[in-house]
Amino acid sequence: MLQEFTMFYYILKRIGLMIPTLFGVMLITFTVTQFVPGGPVERLVAQIEGHGRGGGEVGAVTSSMYRGDSGLDHEKVAKLKELYGFDKPPLERFLGMMKDYLFFDFGSSYYYHTSVAQLVISRMPVSMSLGFWSFFIVYGVCIPLGIAKAVRDGSRFDVLSSTAILIGYAIPGFVLAIALIVLFGGGSFWSVFPLRGLVSDNWSQLGLIGKVTDYLWHMVLPITASAVGSLAVMTMLTKNSFLEEIRKQYVLTARAKGLSEQQVLYKHVFRNAIIPIITGFPGYFIAAFFTGSLLIETIFSLDGMGLLAYQSVLNRDYPVVLGTLYFFTIVGLISRLLSDLSYLFVDPRISFESVE
Numbered sequence: 001m002l003q004e005f006t007m008f009y010y011i012l013k014r015i016g017l018m019i020p021t022l023f024g025v026m027l028i029t030f031t032v033t034q035f036v037p038g039g040p041v042e043r044l045v046a047q048i049e050g051h052g053r054g055g056g057e058v059g060a061v062t063s064s065m066y067r068g069d070s071g072l073d074h075e076k077v078a079k080l081k082e083l084y085g086f087d088k089p090p091l092e093r094f095l096g097m098m099k100d101y102l103f104f105d106f107g108s109s110y111y112y113h114t115s116v117a118q119l120v121i122s123r124m125p126v127s128m129s130l131g132f133w134s135f136f137i138v139y140g141v142c143i144p145l146g147i148a149k150a151v152r153d154g155s156r157f158d159v160l161s162s163t164a165i166l167i168g169y170a171i172p173g174f175v176l177a178i179a180l181i182v183l184f185g186g187g188s189f190w191s192v193f194p195l196r197g198l199v200s201d202n203w204s205q206l207g208l209i210g211k212v213t214d215y216l217w218h219m220v221l222p223i224t225a226s227a228v229g230s231l232a233v234m235t236m237l238t239k240n241s242f243l244e245e246i247r248k249q250y251v252l253t254a255r256a257k258g259l260s261e262q263q264v265l266y267k268h269v270f271r272n273a274i275i276p277i278i279t280g281f282p283g284y285f286i287a288a289f290f291t292g293s294l295l296i297e298t299i300f301s302l303d304g305m306g307l308l309a310y311q312s313v314l315n316r317d318y319p320v321v322l323g324t325l326y327f328f329t330i331v332g333l334i335s336r337l338l339s340d341l342s343y344l345f346v347d348p349r350i351s352f353e354s355v356e
Contacts, residue, residue, distance in 0.1 A: 007344075011337070011341075014337050014340070015337075018330075018333045018334075018337075021329075021333060022326070022329055022330065022333065023098070025325070025329050026094075026097075026098065026101075026322065026325070026326060026329075027094065029321075029322060029325055030090075030094050030097070030322065031090075033318055033321070033322070034090055036316065038316060039086075039316050039318075040084050040110045040316055040317075040318065041077070041080050041081055041084055041086055043315075043316060044080055045077065045080065084110065097322065101323070101326050104117070104327075106319060106320075106322075106323030106324075106326070106327075107319040107323065108319060109312075109317050109319055109320050110315070110316070110317045110318065110319060110320075111311075111312070111315040111317040111320070112317070112320075116319050116320050116323040116324070117323075119308070119320065120305070120308070120323075120324060120327070122303075123303055123304055123305050123307075123308045124305065125198065126198060126297065126302045126303055126304035126305070127304040127305040127306070129198060129215075129219060130219075130222060130223065130226055130293065130296065130297075130302075130304065133219055133223045133227070134223060134226050134227040134230065137223065137227045137231075138227055138230045138231060138234050139234070139281075141231060141235075142230075142231055142234035142235040142237075142238055143234075143238050143274075143277065145161065145235050145238070146234070146235045146236070146237070146238020146239040146241075146242065147238060147239075147242055147265075147270075149161060149162070149235065149238075149239040150238070150239045150240075150242035150243045150246060151242075151246075151261075151265070153239075153243060161235075162236075165231050165232040165235055165236075166232055168228040168229065168231060168232060169228075169229055169231070169232030169233070171228070171229075172229075173225050173226055173228070173229050173293070173295060173296060174225075174295035174296070174299060176224070176225045176228060176229075177221070177222070177225035177295070177296055177299045177300065178299065180193075180221045180224060180225060181195060181221065181299070184221065185221060193217060193218075193220050193221050194217065194218050195221070195300060195301065196300070196301040197218065197301060197302065198215060198218055198219070198302065199211070199214055199215055199218060200214050200218070203215075221300065222296050222297075222299075222300045222302065225296055225299075225300075226293055226296050234277070237276065237277060238273075238277055241273040241274070241275075241276050241277065242269060242273040244273070245269045245272050245273040246265075246269055250268065251264055251268065251269060254268050275343070278342060279339055279340075279342050279343040281339075281342065293306045294306035294307060294309070294310050305324070308320065308324070309321070309324060312324070
């Protein structure tokens with residue numbers, strides 16, 4: 001009973017700390033947006049005067065913002081500011097924004113002219129596809145590989161596998177993506193995999209097996225490019241964690257009692273060595289599902305969250321920038337809490353009293 005109350009108190013305490021953290025992140029970002037030149041009003045003024053190009057370069061818009069007041073009368077400029085809500089003081093706008101965000105009302109995009117929530121939902125399948133398969137491959141490959149390397153520490157297998165994964169880690173994801181396109185995307189050698197989108201244009205006309213195959217075929221190159229870099233970190237973490245446990249005294253005792261290497265490894269070493277890996281599971285899982293990779297999405301023409309965030313900043317689409325920041329900050333804070341809780345649940349030697 002006491003343990004349950006302590007856990008409940010710990011969770012409430014962490015949630016209480018999340019509130020000022022979230023408020024601070026939003027306040028800093030909102031303040032920065034007030035000083036960035038070439039805002040939505042200036043962009044619209046530039047377009048009305050013929051200088052804008054509907055999402056062209058920010059530099060052209062910024063240079064024309066001062067000509068906007070000379071070309072349009074102050075009454076029209078004031079109406080434009082009222083249209084975007086910039087006629088109110090910054091503090092009033094910030095407090096009103098945070099009030100709407102409490103109910104997850106993120107408003108509408110200045111650039112796409114649609115609800116921010118609908119815009120994010122429409123881009124989420126791409127990021128979730130990249131995140132899910134990257135997560136599955138990283139954990140599915142790295143844990144068995146790390147265990148095998150720990151058991152065969154110093155062997156030829158260990159050296160060759162370490163060399164391979166470190167080479168993969170050293171290659172930036174976007175460079176690997178370009179190399180994959182050149183080799184297997186019809187760039188200069190073989191045209192094996194498609195390059196654009198999650199599915200083909202005739203996807204709706206395919207049968208169930210055809211749809212699944214087509215989707216997986218489109219995912220091969222972007223998933224390979226995004227997952228390879230993470231393999232080295234997780235593999236070496238797994239190896240080092242198991243090596244540290246294998247060298248401890250209780251392993252020698254278990255072997256002296258006549259237990260087989262399989263029993264020692266999976267009944268004693270595994271449950272202790274897996275703790276550092278499992279504790280990062282919730283955070284990596286959530287981050288993989290809700291974040292995007294700008295370079296991977298751009299190279300493979302995938303409209304995901306990474307590309308959306310970049311375009312929103314470029315186009316000064318503040319509702320999208322601030323709305324997605326609010327949502328993903330909450331997701332990040334919750335994932336950190338889940339990671340800490342998983343550590344406490346996995347390792348019985350740690351109590352909630354010791355982390356207060």
